[in-house]
Amino acid sequence: MSCYPRIYDIVRQIPHGKVATYGQVAELAGLFGKPRVVGYALYRGAPEQEIPWHRVINAKGEVSRSAFRDGSDDLQQLLLESEGIVFELGKLSLAQYRWQPPRSLLAQIQQIPKSDPG
DNA sequence: CAGATGACAAGAT
DNA sequence: AATCTTGCCATCT
Numbered sequence: 001m002s003c004y005p006r007i008y009d010i011v012r013q014i015p016h017g018k019v020a021t022y023g024q025v026a027e028l029a030g031l032f033g034k035p036r037v038v039g040y041a042l043y044r045g046a047p048e049q050e051i052p053w054h055r056v057i058n059a060k061g062e063v064s065r066s067a068f069r070d071g072s073d074d075l076q077q078l079l080l081e082s083e084g085i086v087f088e089l090g091k092l093s094l095a096q097y098r099w100q101p102p103r104s105l106l107a108q109i110q111q112i113p114k115s116d117p118g
Numbered sequence: 119c120a121g122a123t124g125a126c127a128a129g130a131t
Numbered sequence: 132a133a134t135c136t137t138g139c140c141a142t143c144t
Binding site: 033 | 139140141142
């Protein structure tokens with residue numbers, strides 16, 4: 001697995017009607033300061049599993065778009081609105097929808113082994 | 119190895 | 132507020 005299973009594990013923890021920023025997922029995944037790797041992992045991996053990738057947005061509360069997402073650039077927003085999240089001017093209230101990870105998860109952030117010098 | 123890219127984030131202008 | 136620039140680094144070419 002050349003990707004980061006941690007990232008998918010974290011994203012899966014995001015509850016319904018909540019969102020998390022790439023930076024937040026990154027730090028929860030042990031990639032503090034490397035939000036790009038998160039986006040990259042989702043972009044590259046984007047497993048057809050139950051990964052609620054649509055609950056991951058940028059730090060500005062906006063939904064990132066890309067010319068080659070799924071054909072529909074608004075797909076992510078549509079999915080979020082389907083969960084009860086209300087958008088305003090193309091943005092949402094992070095203060096209102098920001099996912100607050102459980103302490104049990106925060107505690108593991110400092111327990112993540114990077115890699116063993118096998 | 120070297121150059122370029124990206125579903126980001128924070129700072130400066 | 133919008134744009135430009137830098138930082139970060141795995142991945143692609």
